[in-house]
Amino acid sequence: MPGRTVSCEPGDSVFFTDERLSIIDQTALPGATIILELSTPEDVVGAIRRLAVRGAMAIGVAGAYGVLLGALGAAGGNVEEIRRATGEAVSIISASRPTAVNLFWACRRMENALEEGAEDGPDTLTLRLRRRADEIAFDTIESNRQLVEAGQEVVGNGAGTLTHCNSGPLAAIRYGTAVGVLIEAHRRKKGIHVYVDETRPLLQGARLTAWELGREGVPYTLITDSTAAQVMRRGSVDLVITGADRIAANGDTANKIGTYALAVLAGEHGIPFYIAAPDSTVDLECADGSRIVIEERNADEVRTCAGRATAPPDSPVYNPAFDVTPAKYISGIITERGVLRRPYVESLRRSRG
Numbered sequence: 527m528p529g530r531t532v533s534c535e536p537g538d539s540v541f542f543t544d545e546r547l548s549i550i551d552q553t554a555l556p557g558a559t560i561i562l563e564l565s566t567p568e569d570v571v572g573a574i575r576r577l578a579v580r581g582a583m584a585i586g587v588a589g590a591y592g593v594l595l596g597a598l599g600a601a602g603g604n605v606e607e608i609r610r611a612t613g614e615a616v617s618i619i620s621a622s623r624p625t626a627v628n629l630f631w632a633c634r635r636m637e638n639a640l641e642e643g644a645e646d647g648p649d650t651l652t653l654r655l656r657r658r659a660d661e662i663a664f665d666t667i668e669s670n671r672q673l674v675e676a677g678q679e680v681v682g683n684g685a686g687t688l689t690h691c692n693s694g695p696l697a698a699i700r701y702g703t704a705v706g707v708l709i710e711a712h713r714r715k716k717g718i719h720v721y722v723d724e725t726r727p728l729l730q731g732a733r734l735t736a737w738e739l740g741r742e743g744v745p746y747t748l749i750t751d752s753t754a755a756q757v758m759r760r761g762s763v764d765l766v767i768t769g770a771d772r773i774a775a776n777g778d779t780a781n782k783i784g785t786y787a788l789a790v791l792a793g794e795h796g797i798p799f800y801i802a803a804p805d806s807t808v809d810l811e812c813a814d815g816s817r818i819v820i821e822e823r824n825a826d827e828v829r830t831c832a833g834r835a836t837a838p839p840d841s842p843v844y845n846p847a848f849d850v851t852p853a854k855y856i857s858g859i860i861t862e863r864g865v866l867r868r869p870y871v872e873s874l875r876r877s878r879g
Contacts, residue, residue: 581697
């Protein structure tokens with residue numbers, strides 16, 4: 527692609543200007559819209575770990591620009607100093623969260639840029655890293671735009687829908703994945719209604735998805751996670767659609783904790799269950815869900831809510847951030863290449879061309 531790729535811009539959840547990475551601090555929503563400016567790879571790692579930036583696609587793009595910040599931090603040095611600083615940035619950023627494959631996808635692409643043009647000088651090397659980070663952002667935005675279009679196939683007029691966690695523009699830079707499909711369905715006047723799981727323990731559904739749907743004027747109802755079975759039983763839900771952080775080669779899918787339970791409930795009630803995620807989320811080197819590393823987070827996320835204690839401070843806690851939904855419960859996987867169907871071992875590989 528000749529010239530500088532037009533990628534993210536102010537207004538997106540992640541954007542890069544003036545040698546700084548700016549992100550919408552998702553931990554402050556919905557109470558306040560705060561823009562954080564990050565200037566080092568360590569700043570980016572901190573933002574990813576405390577979920578100021580979250581969502582598989584958003585952290586992939588943030589990770590790419592975080593690697594670029596490592597190179598820029600060595601500006602004025604020789605090629606070897608820039609390479610060393612960039613490699614160190616790749617290492618610490620790749621280790622910031624273990625489950626979302628997009629982060630590793632983005633870091634690999636930055637490493638590839640580092641290895642190209644062995645005879646380049648420092649300015650050329652830094653420029654190539656900048657262009658590669660911009661390409662990653664552009665590719666993420668464009669693939670999500672196409673995914674949102676493809677997802678219209680599964681959302682009928684007047685559909686009652688249910689979603690879990692947050693998979694809207696905040697999580698994917700601009701368009702979103704699962705929630706992006708629903709926002710686009712509303713824009714097309716399909717007359718949908720969305721049930722939003724609050725998504726304990728960090729309430730990404732209540733804090734973020736409800737906020738995004740409200741801004742877009744999409745009719746929605748916020749429910750506790752344990753209410754999902756009841757709204758299905760009374761016939762209010764025609765399809766469930768969620769995002770994903772990693773999709774194994776057989777279609778097993780890791781997403782926010784609680785997704786597996788929704789898939790089982792949907793199957794029991796005869797409701798289609800869809801995953802919406804770009805091709806970069808598919809990990810063909812991971813044979814099945816048993817190989818996916820599940821991040822476990824701080825116990826205080828469960829012992830407290832909104833900063834207030836909700837359990838004895840010494841309560842033992844199990845707090846996985848994700849669970850794995852077996853492929854047998856998934857009706858279709860929506861990517862920028864269309865709606866993929868079973869057997870996923872074949873359709874996922876075929877979609878790669």
